[in-house]
Amino acid sequence: MKAWRVHETGEPREAMRLEEVPDPVPGPGEVLVRVRAANVNFPDALLCRGQYQIRPEPPFTPGVELCGEIRALGAGVTGLEPGARVIAPAALPGGAFAELAVVKASTVLPAPDALDDAEAAALHIGYQTGWFGLHRRAALRGGETLLVHAAAGGVGSAAVQLGKAAGATVIAVVGGAEKAAAAAKLGCDIVVDRRTEDFVAVVKEATGGRGADVVYDPVGGEAYTRSTKCVAFEGRIVVVGFTSGTIPTPGLNHALVKNYSILGLHWGLYNAHDPAAIRHCHDELTRLAAEGTVKPLVSERLPLAAAADAVQRVADGTTTGRLVVVPD
Template sequence: MRAWQVTELGEPDRVMRLAEDVAEPVARDGQVLVRVRAAAVNFPDALMVRGHYQVRPPLPFTPGVELCGEIADGPRRGERVLGTAAVPAGAFAEYALMDAAGAFPAPDALDDAEAAALHIAYQTAWFGLHRRAALRPGETLLVHAAAGGVGSAAVQLGKAAGATVIGVVGGPEKAAVARGLGADLVVDRHGEDFVAAVRAATGGRGADVVFDPVGGDAYTGSTKCIAFEGRILVVGFAGGTIPAPGLNHALVKNYAILGLHWGLYNAHDPAAVAHCHRELTALAAKGVVKPLVSARHPLAGAASAVQAVADGTTTGRLAIVP
């Protein structure tokens, strides 16, 4: 089969190689072999290829952590499913492996590329907003990188929860995307001060919940426009800088700093992950949730797609369709 291989760590467009004769992976107990119908590109794919991710598969490996596929054998043969791939037999290939318990039914309301993009980003946003930050109807939600993969999910789920959503983006193209996703106010950080914009939009009160996958200056600015009893949700550090928060500031302003590592729920509370999938499927059926797939690439374009996500030049999600 055709599959992308990483034999050394580095930048995706340099170290990823498309091989034509890789052996199909063999499912172990508790796994299923799936024919990949579409794979979504995630920032962790780039981190894994660079060797910067918390999971470091042995070389060589096939990257691609998220997919929609068709189970190829066993009692569930032919079932259309979505979820995470069992790297090193990742999703940037014609066939991949998945843990059977984490192969969830793909929603009928979504096509293959949309279904592939539903799992990680939307589960992350759902757990962050509902389980960690307890977002309530009528509250103000500030979303950084609102046109990106996980940010776009947070915008849609924030609106679905009845929040007023303020999206922060970088550039006019991304601003248009965030507005199209339903954000009530969009701030282009290249030309506007999002702190002042949030204060103005909330009458000086600030945002009740901040969804921050960026870190660095985004986090620092968020502490200046967080509301009384607000919650700052730390999702990632796509900006490249990990903040060192002043806990005295959290004390005197009475706000909470919440961490979210969604992957831990798969180990500690898998029933909650399954429940979240049912919630997301219902929202997709209503048309409330629909992943923004901004581009669909053939398998041969996977390396350049991963590099584009690594460089932060994309909006929404990129999908690989073998």
């Protein structure tokens, strides 16, 4: 089969190589799937750079989530059938940027019928992260104000849709006119182009000086630092990632004086500590997808040969919505 592999870490466009490799074989508790679509995530770039919290030994295949069709079951796997259309996180070092992949049977979920392959591939990690961040960690309530950074990106757009589904007023922060237009189409109540506007001032004006009840931050750096200036009394800042490349150092005295919470979210830990919650979240997301309330913003569907370039573009922050690799 064809698979992208990283032999030496570096920038995705240089580090990833498309190669012919033997077909993988599922072991006990594993499932072999034909990859129908593989969503491109920022962690894929971090994997290529050797900067992700999980660091598989080279050579490895990036691609952290997929939609696929079950081809074969490993020993001891029950409750799944060949031919079923499913979604799952990849089981590194054998990631999703390949024609075939092996995943853990315990992580396999049915692909929502309301979504096509590319949309289903983009539903899992980003939307699960958003749901856990907004509901389990921040306890977002209807009528509250939600501030979303990088709102036109894959992670941010998921949070926007989930925030609107929860009845929140959503203020989106984006970079550039094209991304502002995309955020507006998602249904954001207010869109702020950080290149030309001060989101702190906009949030304060929109909330009568109260501030945002929940801040959803996958960016870090200056986005986080400035968010502390417009978070509400008893507000919650959900730290999702650091696409800016800068990990902020919170001023805990500031959190004390302003009485807000800083909440970390590592979604992957729920697979180990509360897998039932993962399934419950998937059921909720499937329901919302069937209602048309959530629908991944897939901006491009690309062939397998374009995977390295797609990962690089996501790393560079030049994309809107999701790029999804659809193998031939």
